[in-house]
Each structure stands twice: as structure tokens, then as C-alpha cells.
Amino acid sequence: MPVSEPGAAAPDLVTVPARQGLEAVDIIRRAATAPAGGVGPVLHDGSGGTLGFLVPPGTADAWDLPGSACMQTNGRGMRFGDGAPPVEATGWLLPPEVTGSLTDPAVLRAALGEAARLIEAADNCR
Template sequence: MAVGTAEAPDLVTVPTRQGLEAVDIIRRAASLAGGVGPVLHDGSGDTLGFLVPPGTADAWDMPGSACTQTNGRGMRFDDVSPAAGDTGWLLPPEAVGPVTDPDVLRAALGEAARLIEAADNCR
């Protein structure tokens, strides 16, 4: 599925720190299903959003994150730019593969949370 097609992807949002760790984890594990897809960042720097296949929101239950149906929201994802609503691409669609596999993302977010907790406990 290409981003910007008729069926809009869902969006998993997570705190930026956990999201950046998850991006690194997925990229390091190149054998994971398709790697990381497009990732949005908000203008405030508080969250990252991973595009996932449509329907993911129906069964998403990962603590500390949210998954919402985008239903297009009146915009095409390939039109999003840093000037569009203070949201821009961390990983734009043209630079990465299609949407992120939700199982791969779930595993990476879990690992990221554990790494962050371990790092915070070492202080």
C-alpha cells in the first residue's frame, strides 16, 4: 500500500523519546518485515506518529501510545510538510518503504520502553 492512496493509513502516536528509539531499533533490525515506514513529528516535539495499515486502530492496545484512524482527515499524507499545521516528516514517504508493520512497531516500542527505563534507572 502506498501512502496517499484511497485507503488512509492509521496513525500510532508515541512520546518522541520512545518513538526515536523505536525507529533506531527497527532500522537496526533490517530483517524485520519491511522496516520502518513514514514517521511524522509534531511541531512541539512531543510526539512521533508512525503510519500503519488501515484497521490497526481497531486492535491497538499498547500502553503509552494511541492509534487513531486518519480517514484522510482532509489531507493527503504526501502533501504534509513542516509548514502544514506544525507537523512534518521525520521519515518522509519517498525516503522509506510503505507503512510500518504494527507487530514490528509493537515489539520495537516495547523494547524502546525497556531501554528508556533502564537508562533512567542508571542515573
């Protein structure tokens, strides 16, 4: 689904700890065959502690992945096309003009699960 399709509902936002989110971005990009890499726009908070993935509207209704949150944006503060991040005090890790479409929730869920397992394994090797 394109990020700024005319008349489209505002995307939902899945937030995760930055370390897990960065791993998930890498996992999705490695697995994707699409030119954009399969991952949609990604925001980071000002402190760098959290990443937010833009996903299709309605995702929040069924999102239940521990360690993450998914919220409906209802368009609050969401604006695209001017290059500025759509949420105050954030920045783009991957802007919409680079990715072109939203992240598929099923793909994101699988990547976040794999990322959590990789992080746990790495932490247990110390």
C-alpha cells in the first residue's frame, strides 16, 4: 500500500526498541526481493531508543506482539510529501520517498520475532 495514496486512511504505527527494530529492518531487507527492500517508512525517536514502522491502517486492531506496541494514528500529525517526519520529535530512518509503501504487518511480525531471538542469543553468548 503506498504511503500517501489519495483518500487512504492514515497508517498505523508499530513501535519497538531500536535494537530490535534495526535488526528487523536488516532481516526484512535481506529476505525481500522487491527493489525497495520490503520495509516501509521507519521513524526513530529523538533519543534513538525507539523505532516506529508505518503499517497499513487497521493493523492496531489485531497487533499483540509482546515487546512492541501498535497504535492508530488517525492522521493526527501525519503528513507526507514535504520530507518532514510525520510525528513531532522524530526523524526518518527510512523516509517514504525511499521506500514507497507501508511495511506488511505479517512480514514485520516475523522479522521482529527473529530479531528478538537473535538478540537473546547474542546476549547469552557474553
